[in-house]
Amino acid sequence: MAKQYETVIGLEVHVELATKTKIFCGCSTAFGGAPNTHTCPVCTGMPGSLPVLNKQVVEYAAAIGLATNCEITQVCKFDRKNYFYPDNPQNYQISQLYLPIARNGYVEIEVGEQKKKIRIHEMHMEEDAGKLVHDEWDDTSLVDYNRSGVPLVEIVSEPDMRSADEVMAYLEKLRLIIQYLGASDCKLQEGSMRADVNLSVREVGASEFGTRTEMKNLNSFKAIARAIDGERQRQIDLIEAGRAVVQETRRWDDNKESSHAMRSKEDAQDYRYFPEPDLVPIVISDEWIAEIKARQPEFRTEKLERYNRAFDIPRYDAEIITNSKKMADIFEATTAICGKPKKVANWLMVETLRLLKERGQEPEDICFAPEHLAKLIELTEAGTINSSVAKEVFEKIFDENVDPEKYVEEKGLKIVQDDGALEEVLKKVIADNPQAVADYKGGKEKALGALVGQTMKAMKGKANPGAVNKKLREMLA
């Protein structure tokens, strides 16, 4: 009988914090921008420059630590991690090894019906590296330091996960917690959340862990899942062939769906950590911790419960809406203005999700104002516009955040309330469609629908179909 194997997985998750400036200098962290525009002597490692810590980084990191049930290291320090690479301008990265900001936490995940705790070994603050772009033309690499010095936290889990599903659930859980804290937008595609996978396999029932490898360059949830499957199989094949798994760092190529070892004589992986002499220790007092705790938002589980209590919306809707902090914020803000939670949920569940999918965006990308959605709902409820016009206007709100009232006014999309105008049109429709009129009078109810349709068309949609229907019946009576 073939042997049964168990996969043992631990994750190192890097999260870019949502600060306005870099961790050690006053350069902007904004995405995009021409190469090296968001740089200064500090984040490009100029001789003589010195780092000064951004306080907000500590606040965010401590908040994440607290929200993941970690112990906060009340006297923590930065260390230098020394290695040469062009994206690392000083050839050392300022990170934390000996006294990371948070340790010994956990998050609870659910896979199917099963609940499980994934322990967090430690969490530390560090600076991100610059970007390297390969220049095909002359076979060189180009370095852009715009991302150099963007603050990161690295969350290192214990090897507590046993499947790709658990890994996904763990990442989802972290993403929700961090997004709810507002500490990061956690977009895998843009790289503001990245994960390295440490994986080993062992025979089911074995008490010792197997030799693990570290997999890097995983840019999406799908890539992570594929890499886990691929690496699991590679290690099992090695073991079955009687060969040893080598402890190494491997780079995943998602196009080829395979990985290769990142070994080089020049990468000794001996980082010579020592305390960063240019930065002083951080002392996080009980009072400071209390302040950070007091600022903690309502997390998803609590929010979901509250929605179920307070709003008459389906549980499924509440789950989808609370799965994104942004979506939940819009839901609450819009509902607070218009007082119609069901309508708001509808717009989010149907049209918003449809447009996000069409545009290839994530809920975090939503940029319209709740006021505008609330106004749109009011316009529809008041019968000022009909539902098909409303959809058209919503698309404008979604894409350009237009004020629906102004937009409807400017484009003349209001339902025509003038009975005289409607009567004129109806007279013409009746005159032009004698057969349909005859059918209706002959008892065919369906024929009335065709006449209403003709009228709406002639009115360019700006009529209330109910009103048209009523008027028609009167005129044909």
Add this chain to the structure above:
Amino acid sequence: MSIRSLTAVQLGKKIQAGEVTVREAVEASLAQIDSVESEVHSYVTICREEALKRADQVQKMIDAGELTGPLAGVPVAIKDNMCTEGVLTTCSSKILGNFVPTFTAEAVKCLEEAGAVILGKTNMDEFAMGSTTETSYYGVTKNPWNTAHVPGGSSGGSCAAVAAEECFCALGSDTGGSIRQPSAFCGVVGMKPTYGTVSRYGLIAYGSSLDQIGPVAKDVTDCAAILETIAAHDEKDSTSIGRDSYDFTSALVEDVKGMKIGIPRDYFGEGLDPEVKEAILKAVKVLEEKGAVVEEFDLSLVEYAIPAYYVIASAEASSNLSRFDGVKYGYRTAEYEGLHNMYKKSRSEGFGPEVKRRIMLGSFVLSSGYYDAYYLKALRTKALIKKAFDRAFEKYDMIIGPAAPTTAPELGKSLSDPMKMYLSDVYTVSVNLAGLPGISIPVGRDSKGLPIGMQMIGDCYQEKKLLQAAYTYEQTGSYVRPELAEAAEKGGR
């Protein structure tokens, strides 16, 4: 008295009084540079045109009453490891041979804002690693008192320039004695302030936890005036310390009555040149006669300061100097195959032997398996050394000893045996490890006519006590600096 022989503060007064113009002062310095530089070689870069232009600007501001400080219009020199916007900054290394910073070091900025005129950048041991200024890629600096001897180091260029009157005062940096030792060798006053007193922003780092910028001056009054100008809390340097007061010139008072001076027996034992010992003890006697209470004591741990220092300084240096890689600035080798070959060739060709030696040692002591045994052991030793000083300062206002075991050695005699060179730092490095202030003042000359310096060490933030005692000694006239020309004559230049 010629202009160039004035002290900085004397010159400043004359400029304020309209007796000397800034241009005249700068021209006097440049003329002296022209006359002695070929022999002394204090400078790596001389900013002739810029200095003259700046002189006229400063003069206008003085005339308009906008600059009234003691250093307004005073020509100064800057050690070449401090960044100066638009002016070559080499650290006396080939690897920064073409490096032009885009910003100015905070301490230099303070001087500029006070109206000082920068004459140029002074020679030093490459990346401040050395005790003789012989490891410079740009040639050795010679001791103005006897050009067959070294000026000391690593701030040898700054100290030689002040001694040779090629400027009125200068900035140096001190990681293990790099201001105090060359000041002693060149017969000038040099001070390393308490760690954190002068901003390190813009100082190209050697050992970040030890580095401190300080004044090199003709006398104690100048030293206090410069310190007062450059000391300030700087938000750009996280290790900068906000102090209660910065009025160092108020310490220029002739009074040491009741001041308690500790003389560490361990500083006067084996290895100390008898002439140096005699001169220092004589100077201590002068202070005693002025009312100071002098007592011998055992400081302890003196022999462990050097090994601890070389572990910490080399480890930090190995990391600080890793940024010089041919990617962003400085030297890149002409031919290379691939990234790592480019790194290795650029660095191996760009750094001199002493720098490579310390980078190798520093990388080794931090490497896997050795960190605890070497680096942590050194940090624990540092803690013990700090404690030994704390104990001493419970009893004494200051500690007095030599700045170096001998007077300036002959050129070419030190580098052949690096270990021996390291050992000569015995009286200075512990002050850096403990973050304390120290001053070196001239107290005599040996039989060869070479200056002897006395080091006074204070508790942290006690610069004013040091300045007061040093000033009191100076005012007694026990040692008068001879005219340079006369001394050089005697030294057989």
Add this chain to the structure above:
Amino acid sequence: MANKISDETIEYVGILAKLELSEEEKLAARSDMERMLDYIDTLNELDTEGIEPMSHVFPVNNVFREDVVTNGDGSKDTLKNAPLQKEQCFKVPKTIG
């Protein structure tokens, strides 16, 4: 001489420090390092049991900046000293993907 530094160690440290030493320099580096380490080993005479390693001399902590953008476009200054550049980036030998 208690410390013996092997050729492999010199080679290894060279990789860490990105220094390529000539044969002559390697020999010198070995003996220099052996002598320095012997000397550094005198620290072992000291009992440092229970002594906290001191990285910062003064008890200063919590030095922060506020999260406010203070820097504008720094690309010109950043690239001013670049040995080689292209398209506003530093140009380096190809890095392995």
